[in-house]
Amino acid sequence: MTTRELRFSRAMIFAIEEINNSTELLPGIKLGYQIYDSCASVPVAVHVAFQISNGLDPVFYTGDNCSQSGMVMAVIGETGSTPSISISRIIGPFNIPQVSHFATCACLSNKQQYPSFFRTIPSDQFQADALAKLVKHFGWTWIGAVRSDSDYGNNGMASFLDAARKEGICVEYSESFYRTHPRSRFQKVADVIRRSTAMVVVAFAAFGDLRLLLEELSLEPSPPRQWIGSEAWVTDTELLRFSFCAGAIGFGIQKSVIPGLRDFLLDLSPSKVAASPVLTEFWEDAFNCRLRKSATTDERVCDGTEDIKTLQSPYTDTSQLRITNMVYKAVYAIAHAIHKAVCQKTNSTTQCDKFTRIESKEVLTQLKKVHFSRNGYDVSFDANGDPVARYEMVNWQKSETGSIEMVTVGQYDASLPVGQKFRINRNITWVDGGTQVRSTKAKQATM
Template sequence: MDGDYVIGGVFSIRYYEQTEMHNYTTIPEPHKCTGRIDTCELRYSRAMVFAIEEINNSTELLPGIRLGYQIYDSCSSVPLTIQVAVQLLNGLDQEFYTRDNCSQSGMVTAIVGESGSTSSISMSRIVGSFNVPQVSHLATCACLSDKQQYPSFFRTIPSDQFQADALAKLLKNFGWTWIGAVRSDSDYGNNGMASFLLAAQKVGICVEYSESLHRTYPRSRIQRVADVIRRSTAVVIVAFAAASEMRLLLEELLLQPSPPRQWIGSESWITNPKLLKFSFCAGAVGFGIEQAVIPGLKEFLLDLSPTKVAASPVLTEFWEKAFNCRLGKSAAIDERVCDGTENIRTLNNPYADTSQLRITNMVYKAVYAIAHAIHNTMCQDTNSTANCDKFTRIESKHVFTQLKKVNFSKNGYDVSFDANGDPVARYELVNWQKSESGSIEMVAVGRYDASLPVGQEFLINRNITFLGGEKQVPVSVCSDSCPPGTRKVLQKGKPICCYDCIPCPEGEISNTTDSLDCFPCTEEFWPNEERHTCFPKPVEFISFDEVLGIILAAFSVAGACLAIITAAIFYGHRTTPIVRANNSELSFLLLFSLTLCFLCPLTFIGAPSDWSCRLRHTAFGITFVLCISCVLGKTIVVLMAFRATLPGSNVMKWFGPAQQRMTVVFFTFIQVLICAVWLGLSPPFPMKNLTTFKERIILECALGSAIGFWVVLGYIGLLAVLCFVLAVLARKLPDSFNEAKMITFSMLIFCAVWITFIPAYVSSPGKFTVAVEIFAILASSFGLILCIFAPKCYIILFKPEKNTKKHLMNKNES
């Protein structure tokens, strides 16, 4: 249709280009389109005509200006698209009329199209050189946003970059990290999948396989892609493909069904009603262009009479195939002639289906965007009217400049372009759901708006059904999530989504799912058995509440009671010969020191504190020295007493009671001095032992100065050895005069206990170190009291007849 300004239109109305065999002897025939008509593309071209007629009838937009159009079929062929682009730039041949007005010649003002990304790329490289704006309704390749290569390209449909990001976020939202990928082997599929894979990688999604296909491929290639899908482990498949390629793939999968798969579709096929017949794709989810309502379009599409149809070769072909008749007189003998009774309203095909206008609205908006650009170039708006000078000639570059600035609303939908010529990205989230009748229908379950803040782009307002019509979200992962307490270790040679779950090492935890690392607990904390939480370590020490503490305390008190009872027996029989003969004063002092020795372990039981740590070691050292000093004194007395019985000996006057007391005080004072220096320079102190056991804390008394401890212990050992040597020397003296044998046995036990104590003390772990020390104290104390005093008590209590001076002087018969 002619007009003051002509808009070009390029659509892929047919599927294929007719293949010609050239013999190089004649001029080749022009390229022709063949194959059946795509009724959706036919509707797009008719929507362009509808929009232009609507604009021509408008009094607000381009009043007094008539737009014309030139619409071509490129049949998705790059060579034909280039031919069409050149034709649109050259314009029609000049035709002169006798009237004043003449038809416009030269290039078109702007172009609507093309339907495919590959064809749009080819066209844009040509028309862009002449600053002719091109507004596509369906070319979504993100590469077309590059203004360096495609400076005059605009589109009313969002770029695939936005769709790729949305698909990646959709997968992440449902926890699908292990997917298969299928794409069209075209600029649309390859660039769209590349954008998607990049976005998916950023959110941690892995691809098991990525296969491509094209409608021109042999069937063997399609079969190979289908076999890969059947053998794969990924449940979710993302298909960035055109509807024609998806139809071929789904038909192949229908022959030999694969395990259930969750399909995630790109806009190109997920909203195509022709593919709803594949029931095994029920539950498919994807993004589609927002639905729209275009008032009056349905009536326009159905307003076709045989006269109007005959004026257009494309409509003629469409009409004849739809009603299986021939228009005109060219019908063959066996063909039915269209008699004019055909009613297009009775047809059931996508041409007149305006229930889900998506891409059609993109065409509609593209025409209006060009009209607004022309209006802004040649019209001046004053008040509420517009004055347009139809005789002002404008060039396409002026329209190109104004097209960048358009911003209007039509039928409730905003139209504008950013610096890359892209619109604001808004999608519907489409779900293929089974109806009650068992058929598959498209249901809008949400929306995606890229202009909203991060994290708020999604709005899901209806229930989604997944593969098999189930409402439960399927699982598609290479490896199950690693629970807290484990960490991920990648499997060699596989993507990052394939990993093994390794338990955290001892002392470390992970408290999140799919943790990459485990981290150690702080010093005073330890993991639980599952190793996902740090708990305070149990504090361990010998307490009065536990069995070990109770047993040791009982023996300690029992030993002290035994010493007191022994002292009471000795005191009650203090006038008897056996008590008087064994140096009663040193005996009572020895029993007193043994009582302190037995009570000393009580300071080792309980939680260590400053006073208990200082008291336990010093009290132990001083009381034992006092005890050994008394034994040493008794041993010396025995030796001196025997020497005193020798003729001419006067030794006992040098070791009388006063000297015995001084000996005990002297030896004890040395230990007191050692303990005082130890406490003054580096005293024992309570500490938390975190190194012996990793999983618990040992409360113990640090020695402060190890030298001080071993000097105290060594001094006790020195006195014990000296006492043992003296007792051994006196062991063969007559029993009537001494207790040397008893002292010898007691010192033998004492030395044996403390010699074995040293390695046991060093090697015992935790609180058992303290237990070993307590055991050594009690064992040596019981050894002394039993060896030295038990025989005497036995005689006093059960053999009183032996407790006589005559018996002691060996005057009675044995």
């Protein structure tokens, strides 16, 4: 589990604990949970989905405190589209709702194939259209394209290429790769990029896949390239170390604020860490020590002086909460659906029957009608289980110290009329600080 994924899972726990302490949402009812790490593997995700579909989980049952021992009411996840598709095909026939925070493949909007699938992140259909308009807006008509060889990358790129053709954009090459491919594949794609005449590269790729390609490109200097990114990688701070990508621009999920989350993430005592294998792995990697002495290693034992507040890590970085908020909203959406199924409001008080035996199908029905606001962010789903598509345009800009920072330079709102969806409101820095693009520095550019 990456440190970013760890933050996602901890944000889920934070939201559940917040709800369990609430006097307004599900008062008197405690939500339980289990977290599985699929390691981005479809076979592992499928194995978990079958476990969930089998109903009762004896490990979950802790006594008379739970009226329904481990009957799964809903699933949050997956992070990727391909494992989400696999899970949805298994749990869908059992009417178990699934709410993903990061699976963006447009294919998942098909309710005939995925009737119980919802997501708090927009479908890639909107992003593909927005990326094509972005490329056209800056006058680029000759581009290269790379993608993850996955449902996310292949479907997203197909949608983008279709939209790009309609905008009169020509594509010099379109290459695919995946994290499990041999290094020779990444070398080939890197060579295609180096030899190409297209200065602009549009990358519809997952973070883990693109990182391997950028590492390959960093081994041998390439002519400057203007990178255009999809939301899966362009807002990932772990990639900012690739300085040759300075000037990259793309769409990201809106930044957000989750009050109290940072304190929760940093509230890790040695006893809490030791009680969790995942937290133990994170702690030992972060501080390069072992929580307990092993007979087979001479590595340093953690001595208690380790301070997570001093750690520079995607886990502790809450300055740009984007996908984390999608996790948070997914938890609240499910809680609201369960609330509607088991709670009744009489006069000014809300009564919830924690012994009501509800079926996941009821939660599924209520989820379709969910509409609420949390921390100023609206949550609702359309007939396809999709939210309203809103993005921030982000630009990788070099700071005065030479490091690369992620700067929000505009917005895209698919719900607005044509001509008003896209707004640029800050100066954009291009690759190498260059100005090869036609003038785009107007303070208010819209389309």
